[in-house]
Amino acid sequence: MHPRLEQQLSLYLSDTPELREALEHFIQAVDLSYRAYDMERHDLKRSLELGAKTLMERNVVLSRNLEAQRTAQQRLAQSYEVLNATLNSSNEGVLVVGHDDIPIAYNHRYLELMRLTQQRIAEMDAVSLMKNSKSLVKDRARLSAQLKALKEPGSSAFEVFECHDGTWVEIYATHHEAAGYIWMLRDITEVRQKEATISFQAFHDSLTGLPNRVQLQERLLNAIDNAQQGHHRFALCYLDLDGFKTINDSLGHNSGDDLLIQVAKRLKDVMRPEDTLARVGGDEFVVIFNHIHDHQEILGLAEDLLKTLADPIRLERREFVIGASIGIAMYPTDGEEVGILMRNADIAMYRAKANGKNCFHFFTPAMERMAVQRMSLETNLRRALEKNHLELYYQPKVCLHDISGNLKTGHLHSFEALLRWPKSNGEFVSPESFIHIAEDTGMIGRIGYWILEQACLQAKAWYDQGYHANISVNISPRQFLIPNFHHEIMHIIQELKVPESLISIEITESLLMQDLTHARHVLEYFRDQGIFIYLDDFGTGFSSLNYLKNLPVNAIKIDRTFVKDLSWSSADQAIAASIITLGKNLDMLIVAEGIENAEQADFLIRNGCDLAQGYYYGHPVNAEQATLYLHPDDMIPSTIANSLTPE
Known part of the structure; x- marks a missing residue:
């Protein structure tokens, strides 16, 4: 019997068993009803429990789906932002036009290159976009040809266009089967300008x-x-x-x-x-x-x-x-x-x-032959310098009157070192034919230092023998332009341990006129080092008393052009006498060069010239022959000196 029915019967009919028995059939019917109700209730409960579980499971799935959708939307939004940022941060303009001829995507750079605004492009289709592009470029036909080349999906085209405003645009286009037409534009104006600059520099002088x-x-x-x-x-x-x-x-x-x-x-x-x-x-x-x-x-x-x-x-x-x-x-x-x-x-x-x-x-053809000869001479000069085939000769400067207690009339005053280039036949190559080549080719600096070194060695050798023989060396105009050449000269003199009083320098007047400020600086340096200075070729370089009085020069040499005609030319006599007077007034020694006869010598002696140099007093000779001039009491007679030089 159903527990609840049993409970009720016990509560109400426990004292009247007869009544309970009389109601047995009724009670059984009620019991069946109770049991049917319980089963229905149990089934309903079971059904409700199953439905709730199903709903909960479906709710969980739905929640998961909603979360996945939110995540997908966030990722999609983030991807769109990344794509948009990427497009707009690119230096290339991008345009995508769908198959319906409506712009799908573009970036700010495209709008900038095509002179468009967002408001305007929103109202445009493919046709109006192409018209706008054509209005900007010079070659409209080539732009149309590029579009025609994109007819089939998978096709692409690349072109470079010059715009009316002078800029250059590089355009790459492709036809994508799904996306439609894609254009990528790049401003290459700066690249073209650099290329033009490089090209110009390659073919033009930069200055x-x-x-x-x-x-x-x-x-x-x-x-x-x-x-x-x-x-x-x-x-x-x-x-x-x-x-x-x-x-x-x-x-x-x-x-x-x-x-x-x-x-x-x-x-x-x-x-x-x-x-x-x-x-x-x-x-x-x-x-x-x-x-x-x-x-x-x-x-x-x-x-x-x-x-x-x-x-x-x-x-x-x-x-x-x-x-x-x-x-x-x-x-x-x-x-x-x-x-x-x-x-x-x-x-x-x-x-x-x-x-x-x-x-x-x-x-003229004759010039070509001369050029070939010059080239040959240059090559041979380089070889002679490398193999030490050059020689140094010495021409004496003679006192024309008593200069000091030790230097009396006719005494040797000093030597001038002269470069000689001997030939195989015993003759010499004329200095006039190769000195200018040495200057033009830059060899003069090396030759100048070689001359100085040989002169120093010779002066030192004579000094060690007890003779005080000063040797002067010539400074070439090209050598004068070598930076710090004067310091190098003093370095050579000091390195060879030669007393400064044994070396003099000769510098031409025309060289001084090239850069007077630099010349004064160099000459002052030599003076401070105790070097005697000759101003050579005086009178040929538009002499100026203003610069002459301010230059640290010890002696001036009258150029041979004013000496050669002294025997008969009153003009040259006047010039020579004036130079001598000028030098005396400036407390300088006066040297006349190119003296070849007694008449020239007599005029110079009468007018008070200090020193003489020329064939009349001695030819240039090698070191061994020059030693004969070094006499303890007096200079050897000029007739003997002349005999030292072969005819």
């Missing part, structure tokens, strides 16, 4: 902006091709400025650069449109005059080049007149190749310099 040697080579090749096809001639002019090095060294490289810029501008102003002006280095320029009909025409053009340089050039509040030496080679007469034309024009230019500068000279 003047003129074509350089590389471009000149190309222009010459083109000139040769055109001349061959048109059966005409052209002229190649090699131009070298006169006196540029002096200005450059005295005023500094900045002033030298300023001068070159002004020269280039002047030359360019007289060029014809079809001609070429190039700077090939230093102070050298080359001009190609195309389509020359005859020599008279090139004469006029060359004269124009010289005339345009005739007016003074102003540098640092000073005016300078800069001339030029021009060599001219004609095509095809003087060469049919670039190298030959350049060489022959260069040879002609050197002849123009030799002819007095500030002029022009046409090339």
Whole structure:
């Protein structure tokens, strides 16, 4: 029986069993009802429990799905932000247009490059976008061709466009099957400018902006091709400025650069449109005059080049007149190749310099032979210097009157060291033929130090024998320009332990005029070191009493041009007498060089000249023969001295 029914029967019918028995069938029916109810309730409870569990499980799944969706949305938003930031931080403009011709994506750089705003692009389709692009570039047809090349999915195209505002844009486009049309734009203006600068620098001189040697080579090749096809001639002019090095060294490289810029501008102003002006280095320029009909025409053009340089050039509040030496080679007469034309024009230019500068000279075959000889002489000089084949000779300077207690009339005063280059046949190569080569090639510095060293060794050798024989060495103008050369000279003298009183230097007046300030500084240094100083070639360099009185010079040498005609020329006699008087008044020794006869010597003695140098008193001789001049009491007779030199 159902427990609850049993409980109720016990509560209410426990005292009346008869009633309970009478109600047995009813009680059983109720019991069945209770049990059916319990089963239904149990089933309902079970059903409710199962439904709640299912709902909870579904709720958990739903929560998980919602969380996953929120995470996906966050990731999508983050991806969009990253994509948007990436697009807008890129230096390339990006545009994506869907297959429906509507812009899908773009960045700020695209708007900037295409001169658009967000408001405007929102109203545009593919057609209006293309119209806008065409309005910006110069080559509209090529832009249309690029679009046509994207017809098939997977196709791409790359082009570079110049815009109307001078900028350059690089455009890469591709047709993506899913995304549509993708354009990537890059501003390459700066790259193009750098490329143009590099290209310009490769073919132009950085200082003047003129074509350089590389471009000149190309222009010459083109000139040769055109001349061959048109059966005409052209002229190649090699131009070298006169006196540029002096200005450059005295005023500094900045002033030298300023001068070159002004020269280039002047030359360019007289060029014809079809001609070429190039700077090939230093102070050298080359001009190609195309389509020359005859020599008279090139004469006029060359004269124009010289005339345009005739007016003074102003540098640092000073005016300078800069001339030029021009060599001219004609095509095809003087060469049919670039190298030959350049060489022959260069040879002609050197002849123009030799002819007095500030002029022009046409090339001739004879010049080529001279150039070959010069090259041979240069090669042999280098070899002679390397193998120590050069020699030093000594020419005496003689006292014309008593100078001090030890130096009486006729006594040896000193020697001048003179360079000699012996030939295999016993003769000598003329110094006039190779000294300028040594200066032009830069060998003069090495030769100058070699001369000084040999003179020091010889003076030291005589000194060790008990003789005080001073030797003077000449300073070349090119050697004078070597930085700190005067310190090197003193270093050599001191290193060889030679008393300073045994070495003198001779410096030309023309050298002083190149840079008076530097010259004074150098001479003061030598004076402080106890070195005797001769001013050589006096009277040939536009002498100025103003500079002469302020220079630490011990002696002046009358140039041989004023001595050779003393026997009969009243003009030279007046000049020589004036120089002697001037030197005396400035308390300087006076030396006359180039004395060859008694009449010259007598005039100089009468006018009070101190020292004499020349064949009349002694030829240049080697060290062994020069030793014979070192007499304890007096100088050996001139007749004996003359006999020391072979005829």
